[in-house]
Amino acid sequence: MALASGLLVLILSLLFVGARTQPSQFGKIPLGSQLSPISETRSWLSPSGHFAFGFFSQGNGFAVGIWVVGQPNNTVVWTANRDDEPVSFGATVHLSGEGKLFLRTEQGNENLIANVSEVADSASMLDSGNFVLFNGSSAIWQSFDHPTDTILVGQNLTFNDTLVSSVSSSNQSSGRFILPLQTDGNLVAYPKKSASLSVDAYWSSNTYRNDKKGLNLYLNNQGFLLMDTVSAKPVLLARSSYSCNNKTTIFRATLDADGIFRLYSHCLENKTSWIVHIEWSALDDQCNVLGFCDFNSYCTGKGTNADCSCYPGFAFNEPSERFSGCYKNVTESFCTGTDEGEIYDVITMENISFERYSYSVLDTKKENCGLSCLEDCLCDVALYINERCEKYTAPIRFGKKDINATSIAFFKVQTTPAAPPMGQTVITESKKSLIVFLAIAFGAVTFLCFVIAISTFCVSSVEADVSAPDEINLSSWAYQCFVAGQLDKLVKDEDVEFESLERMVKIGLLCVQHDPAVRPLIKNVILMLEGSKDIPTPPSIAPFNISA
Numbered sequence: 421m422a423l424a425s426g427l428l429v430l431i432l433s434l435l436f437v438g439a440r441t442q443p444s445q446f447g448k449i450p451l452g453s454q455l456s457p458i459s460e461t462r463s464w465l466s467p468s469g470h471f472a473f474g475f476f477s478q479g480n481g482f483a484v485g486i487w488v489v490g491q492p493n494n495t496v497v498w499t500a501n502r503d504d505e506p507v508s509f510g511a512t513v514h515l516s517g518e519g520k521l522f523l524r525t526e527q528g529n530e531n532l533i534a535n536v537s538e539v540a541d542s543a544s545m546l547d548s549g550n551f552v553l554f555n556g557s558s559a560i561w562q563s564f565d566h567p568t569d570t571i572l573v574g575q576n577l578t579f580n581d582t583l584v585s586s587v588s589s590s591n592q593s594s595g596r597f598i599l600p601l602q603t604d605g606n607l608v609a610y611p612k613k614s615a616s617l618s619v620d621a622y623w624s625s626n627t628y629r630n631d632k633k634g635l636n637l638y639l640n641n642q643g644f645l646l647m648d649t650v651s652a653k654p655v656l657l658a659r660s661s662y663s664c665n666n667k668t669t670i671f672r673a674t675l676d677a678d679g680i681f682r683l684y685s686h687c688l689e690n691k692t693s694w695i696v697h698i699e700w701s702a703l704d705d706q707c708n709v710l711g712f713c714d715f716n717s718y719c720t721g722k723g724t725n726a727d728c729s730c731y732p733g734f735a736f737n738e739p740s741e742r743f744s745g746c747y748k749n750v751t752e753s754f755c756t757g758t759d760e761g762e763i764y765d766v767i768t769m770e771n772i773s774f775e776r777y778s779y780s781v782l783d784t785k786k787e788n789c790g791l792s793c794l795e796d797c798l799c800d801v802a803l804y805i806n807e808r809c810e811k812y813t814a815p816i817r818f819g820k821k822d823i824n825a826t827s828i829a830f831f832k833v834q835t836t837p838a839a840p841p842m843g844q845t846v847i848t849e850s851k852k853s854l855i856v857f858l859a860i861a862f863g864a865v866t867f868l869c870f871v872i873a874i875s876t877f878c879v880s881s882v883e884a885d886v887s888a889p890d891e892i893n894l895s896s897w898a899y900q901c902f903v904a905g906q907l908d909k910l911v912k913d914e915d916v917e918f919e920s921l922e923r924m925v926k927i928g929l930l931c932v933q934h935d936p937a938v939r940p941l942i943k944n945v946i947l948m949l950e951g952s953k954d955i956p957t958p959p960s961i962a963p964f965n966i967s968a
Contacts, residue, residue, distance in 0.1 A: 448542055448543075448544055449464055449515055449542060449543040449544060449545070450515075450542055451515055451516065451517050451518075451519060451540070451541060451542065452515070452516070452517050453514075453515045453543075454512050454513060454514045454515070455474045455475060455512065455513040456475070456509075456511070456512050456513075457475035457482045457507075457509050457511065458509045462474050462475050463475065464543075464545045465489070465545060466545045466546055466547045466549070467546075467547055468547045468668075469489060469691075470488060470489055470547065470668070470670065470688075471486060471487070471488060471489065471497075471545060471546070471547065471548075471549045472486065472487055472489050472494075472545065473485070473486050473545045473551045474513065475511075475513070476494065476496060478506045478590070478591060478592060479506045479591065480506060481505075481506030481507050481508050481509075481511075482506055482507050482508070482509070482511065483499055483500070483502070483504075483506055483507070483592060484499070484500040484501070484513055484523055484533065485497075485498050485499035485500055485502075485568075485592065486498040486545075486549060486551055486563060488549070488670055488672075488686055488694070489692060490686070490692055490693065490694040491692045491693045491694075495672075495686070495696075496586075496592050497549055497568075497570040497572060497672060497674075498549075498551075498563050498566075498567070498568050498570065499568050499586075499592040500523070500533045501523070501531060501533065502568055502586075502592055502593055502594060503593050503594050504531065507523065507525050507526070508525070508526045509526075510525075510526030511523060511524060511525050511526055512524050513533070515540070515543050518539065519538075519539035519540040519541060519553075519555075520532065520534075520539075520540070521533045521534040521540065521543065521553060521561075534553055534561040536553065536560050536561045538555050538560040539555060540553040540554060540555055540560060540561070541554060541555055541556065542554045548564075548572060548573060548574050548575075549572040549573075549575075549670075550562050550563055550564045550572070550574070550575070551563040564576075567581060567583055568583070568584060568586075568592070569583050569584060569585050569586050569592075569595075569674055569675050569676075570583070570672050570673065570674045570675075571583070571637065571638070571639055571672070571673050572639065572670075572671070572672050573639050573640060573641050573670070573671050574638075574639075574640075574641075575638065575639065576636045576637065576638045577601050577607075577636060577637040577638070578601060578635075578636045578637075579601060579602075579603050579635065579636075580600070580601070580602075580603065581600070581601050582598050582599065582600040582601070583598070583599040583600075583674075583675040583681075584597070584598050584599075584612070584675070585597040585598070585599075585612075585675045585676060585677050585678075585679060586676075586677050587677060588677050589677065594612075595612070595677050596611060596612050596613065596677075596679065596711060596714075596743075597609060597610070597611060597612055597675060597679035597709070597711070598610055598611075598612050598616070598675075599675045599681055600616070601635070601636070601637055604628050604629070605627050605628050605629035605635045605647075606624055606625060606626070606627055606628050607624065607625035607627065607637055607647065607657075608621045608623070608624045608625070609621065609622055609623040609624070609675070609679065609681060609702065609709075610622070610710075611679070611709075611710050611711025612711075613711060613714070614710075614711065619775075620710060621710075622679070622703070622708060622709050622710040622711075623681065623702045623703055625637075625647055625655070625657055627647045627655050629652065635647065635648065636648055637657075639671055639672070639673050639683075641671070642659075642660065643659060643660025643669070643671045643683070643685060643699060644656060644658075644659045644660070645657045645658040645659070645673050645683050645700070657700075658673075658683045658699065658700035659699070659700070660683070660685050660699045661699060662685055662687070662697045662699060664685065664687035664688075667687050667688050667689075668687075668688035669685055669686065669687055669688070670685070670686040670688075670694075671683065671684065671685055671686075671699075672684050672686070678706050678709060678712065678724070678726075679706075679709035679711070679712060680701055680702055680703050680706065680709060681701075681702040682698055682699075682700065682701045682702070683698070683699040683700040683701075684696055684697065684698060684699060685697045685699050704723060705722055705723060705726070706719065706721070706723070706724055706725075706726035707719035707720070707721065707722070707726045707820045707821075707822075710817075710818045711817065711818065712726060712728070712743060713728035713729075713742075713743055713745070713819060713820070714728075714737075714743060714744055714745030714746075714817075715745040715746070715814075715815035715816065715817050716730065716731055716734045716745055716746040716747065716748070716814055716815055716816050716817075716819075717729060717730050717731065717734070717736075717742075717743075717745055717746045717819060718731065718772060718774065718819030718820050718821055719819065719820040719821065720820070720821045727742065728742040728743050729742075730746035731746065731769075731801070731816065731819070731831055732767040732769065732831040732833050733748060733749060733750065733767070733800070733831050733832065733833035733834065734746035734747060734748055734749055734814075735747060735749040745815075748800070748814055749834075750834045755797035755798065763834060763835060764794060764832050764833065764834055764835060765794070765832075765833055765835040766790040766791075766793060766794055766802075766830040766831060766832055766833070767830070767831045767833055768790065768828060768829070768830055768831075769828070769829045769831065770827075770828050770829075771821055771822055771823050771824075771825045771826075771827070772803075772819065772820075772821060772822070772825065772827060772829040773819070773820055773822045773825040773827060774803075774812075774816050774817065774818055774819035774820075775816070775817050775818040775819075776803070776810065777812075778803070778810035778811055778812050779798065779811060779812065779813060780796075780799075780810070780811040781808055781809070781810050781811075782808065782809040782811070783807070783808055783809075784808075784809050786804050786809075786828065788809070789802045789804040789809035789828075789830055790802060790830035792809055792811065793811055793830050793832050794830075794832060796811060798811075798813050799811045799812070799813065799832060800812060800813050800814045800816070800831070800832055801814075801816060801829055801830065801831045801832065802829070802830040803827050803828070803829050803830075804827065804828045804829075804830070805826065805827040805828075895929065895932050898910060898925055898928070898929060899929055899958065899960060901925075902922075902925055902926070902929065902958070903960075907921055907922060907925060910925070923948070923949070923951075923955060926955045926957070926958055927940075927945060927948055927949065927955060929958035930955075930956070930958050931945070933958070933959060938959060
């Protein structure tokens, strides 16, 4: 009797286990089911076993999504809450007894995967790749209505739906490119880091419709990618051309991480092994994808072997991610410090093109274009094209090396060599010496200008040994001595170094000009004093009228 009871319990237990595992094998998933990344029930399979919903590896953890089951790698076609951080091995997915589908993290946080007001009573992973929540026979939520980077056979992309590329094949987070189906009926590809204006578009389906009714993108089971309307014949964008010899075939259209929209076919070789073919590409060259290389960098190469490089004077933001753009590699702004052209130079590059929104355009010769940029503190690069010089300031976007481009680019770079390493004591003493020098120079110039200026306006109080009344106006007198080459009259019998005297007089005459626009800036006065900047010839100074 006891043996019979034991056998009955064992049979009932086996039936219970069979009932619990049957949904993951045959498609229907009851309330109370759950998944874990470290348990045997890591995913729920479609009836054919070709699609699965559950945990997949991403980064240092796991994400939740749908994939084509295959060898050697699975192909992810949908991701839940794709921009959330990867979860740890302690996370679980629940189709709760209350009819909610959510992810519970190891810390106990619950994040909804399907946000619906109705209550589900079951779920299914379908052979189409669509994960569906049901209430009775009605679908209340499906993954097909929330595409990420891919559409599958039977899935529609409708008005205001958008495909967003992934970061990479191993990182399903939102990437750098978008493909929205616009309300005007156009399917258009843009860099995500843009205003999605017409100038930002790098590919379009050209399916504009005036009626704006019923337009959608769909993929049929023959591998035809179509744009459909209720009032016009469908527009064929792409079609499969590879024959799978009557084997099981899965089609998908994906906005890939490089920004190119492609149609793929997966041909089943055996139970889990697929041969994947690219049936169609919206573009053949990655460098034609605007924003493939981010700000201040340019694209080189052909096909799918493109690379990004920084412009002269720029360095990578992230050296390990060459498409992430570059920053201006200078120690100070071009608009500060010494005059332009004294510590900067230009580097010339040919066959470069980028987005052309210049702040200045000059009709000049090619030889003068780079010099114009060098002398303009706002200019980072000048582009000589069509016999004109266009000047730009960073950031520079949409750059590429194009052998068909006849332009010449002049990039302004900093050329001052780095100082040799110095000990802390030497550095400190150098700073002290520099401060002392600047203080003396500034004081001397200020005092000189002050003396000349005061003397100019206070001549009824100065007693001078002069031969003519005009000589009492010191600034005018000094200028006349300068022009006549008779600076010795200013110092009489004093023994002075003539070149230094001439430099000081010229600077003084510039400092007391009646027109403020002619007076030099103090930083230029210092450069003139130390001899590193040429001193222009002072304009004439009109003499005061002296009454007898």
